[in-house]
Amino acid sequence: MNAFWNRWRKQLAWESVPAGTVEGRADRDPAVGPALTDELERVLTPVMRPCAGIALAGAAESPIHSFLTGHPYLPAGTTWPEGAAGPQIFVGQINFAEVASVGALPGFPRTGLLQWFVDADDTYGLTFDRSAGTAGFSTRWYADPSTAAGSPQPDAPTPTDTVDDLPMEFVGPTALQFRHSISIPDWSGLPAQHRSDPIWERLAAALGERRADPEFVYEEYVRGGSSLLDQLRTASKVGGYPSFTQDDPRGTGSYPAADSGQAELIIELDSIDVGGWGDSGVAHLFGDPAALATGGLTSIRYHWDCL
Known part of the structure; x- marks a missing residue:
């Protein structure tokens, strides 16, 4: 510090x-x-908590890099996830080796690839009943992704070709750049x-x-727009504290409490960086980073809100 x-x-x-x-x-x-x-x-x-700030960095160059939209890493024999409205929308993937390269996040994976998909409907899969946070999305984990195994499959469905209203305001694989940052x-x-x-x-x-x-x-x-902290990150990031446009859902319904260790911020995508997610929206994946480091996905919860 x-x-x-x-x-x-x-x-x-x-x-x-x-x-x-x-x-x-x-x-x-x-x-x-x-x-x-x-x-x-x-x-x-x-x-204070360390985090990895996220910024967009042009076209993705490899199927195992961190990027948003486009065609995910999809090894031969792997099917595209299906949701209630058909093939799900690929939000993005995080290669934790790239995250770790800018500074360790305690308890988080140092390697492995996490993918995030959401249902192709007008709420991007978010539900508002007892299933909120547990339905309408998919995550996948690859402990040891291989470039050779991950070339795009031409016959795989690509929902972003047919869905008009996407979570983010761009299509095509857009690379992510990480910066070691501080979150409060x-x-x-x-x-x-x-x-x-x-x-x-x-x-x-x-x-x-x-x-x-x-x-x-x-x-x-x-913490805000006039902050004097040059390492502070309040928008898109891996780890750290989440930001919301409305209320923190953790501790309600199927979302574990914020202090339970089961609902840490894994990824936050803020429209200030990536556009979309409704009106100035913010999307999150919460979960247990230690479980994720072993490939455990059962703790992962999904949420987004907007103005």
């Missing part, structure tokens, strides 16, 4: 920021920077003692922010 906090210290060394370059912020006392950094380190370090919870996920800490009022004053509401300060200047 030292490198992370050193970056914080550089960003909060406000004497290097010309006055007036950020609208609505007053001049700061240079001494405030290091003091606030130490306080933020004390408050945030206990809740949203305001409601912070422990109560963190939410009541005076650091948020101090940060508001230092930023010249007249609105001293702690939740606003945290979501805007620490």
